[in-house]
Amino acid sequence: MIRTKCLIIGSGPAGYTAAIYASRANLQPILYEGMQPGGQLTTTTEVENFPGYPDGVEPFRMMDDMKRQALRFGADIRAGEIVKVDFSSELKHAFTDDGEEIVADTVIIATGAAAKYLGIPSEREYKGKGVSACATCDGFFYRKKRVAVVGGGDTACEEALYLAGLCEKVYMIVRKPFLRASDIMQQRVFQDPKIEVLFEHNTLRLTGDGRVEGADLVYRKGESDEKEVHIDISGFFLAIGHHPNSTLFKDFVETDEQGYIVTRPGTPITNISGVFAAGDVADPHYRQAITAAASGCKAAIEAQNYLK
Ligand code: NDP
Numbered sequence: 001m002i003r004t005k006c007l008i009i010g011s012g013p014a015g016y017t018a019a020i021y022a023s024r025a026n027l028q029p030i031l032y033e034g035m036q037p038g039g040q041l042t043t044t045t046e047v048e049n050f051p052g053y054p055d056g057v058e059p060f061r062m063m064d065d066m067k068r069q070a071l072r073f074g075a076d077i078r079a080g081e082i083v084k085v086d087f088s089s090e091l092k093h094a095f096t097d098d099g100e101e102i103v104a105d106t107v108i109i110a111t112g113a114a115a116k117y118l119g120i121p122s123e124r125e126y127k128g129k130g131v132s133a134c135a136t137c138d139g140f141f142y143r144k145k146r147v148a149v150v151g152g153g154d155t156a157c158e159e160a161l162y163l164a165g166l167c168e169k170v171y172m173i174v175r176k177p178f179l180r181a182s183d184i185m186q187q188r189v190f191q192d193p194k195i196e197v198l199f200e201h202n203t204l205r206l207t208g209d210g211r212v213e214g215a216d217l218v219y220r221k222g223e224s225d226e227k228e229v230h231i232d233i234s235g236f237f238l239a240i241g242h243h244p245n246s247t248l249f250k251d252f253v254e255t256d257e258q259g260y261i262v263t264r265p266g267t268p269i270t271n272i273s274g275v276f277a278a279g280d281v282a283d284p285h286y287r288q289a290i291t292a293a294a295s296g297c298k299a300a301i302e303a304q305n306y307l308k
Helices: 013-024 061-073 121-125 135-142 156-166 183-191 289-307
Strands: 002-009 028-032 077-080 081-084 092-096 101-109 113-115 146-150 169-174 193-199 201-207 214-219 227-232 235-238 242-244 274-276
Touching: 002 013, 002 092, 013 028, 013 101, 013 289, 028 183, 101 289, 113 201, 113 289, 121 201, 135 146, 135 156, 135 235, 146 156, 156 169, 156 183, 156 193, 156 235, 169 201, 183 193, 201 227, 214 235, 274 289
Parallel strands: 002 028, 002 101, 028 077, 101 274, 146 169, 146 235, 169 193
Antiparallel strands: 081 092, 092 101, 113 242, 201 214, 214 227
16 A cells, blocks of 8 residues: 555646646655556647747657656656546545555546547548647648648637638538537638538548548438548548546546536636646646646645645
């Protein structure tokens, strides 16, 4: 059994920032890195919008910088996953994938979220070579190029509008004959001359020699007027939603209908005293490295206040 004042679960910007602050506050935190050390950010190619890196930074390097900063102040960073928790008593219990039990006074959940993918084979083949799930992160690399965004919700509209500011042309690939997004977002999309909405289209496959150069779509699949359509694109952006990685905590911590952990507005405080949530697992809106880092900082400060 391992005893700690502060257990941090997750190793994205929220988790490492929480570890930096918690170790500087002498909470001697233990951080479990989880399945994807460095978090979602490591699936992108370059980070250009995190303050402090004027020339941009390779995501693994940025996450390694954060990790080393936390280690410098004594954070105990461990490979491995938390597979079970019990928050039913004042002391919180967590169990690792190799059978270790951790007993903690406070827990910071920073397990992030994962973008949903369509599940077609070519999506995996071109991941990082034209396929992205974050226009704000990767859009800049497609300046003056043609791209497509999949999805018809608010995220897809936001991504399409953002990309329209950079790219020559943006297709929206929408499986239904209408958008699900809010009226105001729909209006903006329809008014943007660079965006073309392809209703009732589904993606069959991506094509290209080593990088995305096009996509084969099907219009009105299964109907009498079904037809295949090809579009020339260099970027293919998924915007069909995210899954917050909160399943492990659902028996204890309050989540919303999409699974995001509910926190007191503007704070990382959850319904369980001593348990805090930071980063994308509690944030359906901003989902940026900098906002995740900020909430990790707040979580460590709240953990410190709780222990006082
Ligand atoms: P949504 O679940 O709202 O939308 C997902 C979209 O992706 C839908 O159009 C859906 O189609 C489509 N989709 C899902 N699976 C597939 C698939 N396999 N193939 C093709 N299309 C697919 O997710 P969002 O991320 O857009 O939004 C999540 C929440 O966050 C919403 O409540 C939204 O309002 C909110 N949000 C608010 C913003 C704001 O206020 N500025 C910005 C961004 C998000 P279908 O309609 O057919 O199911």
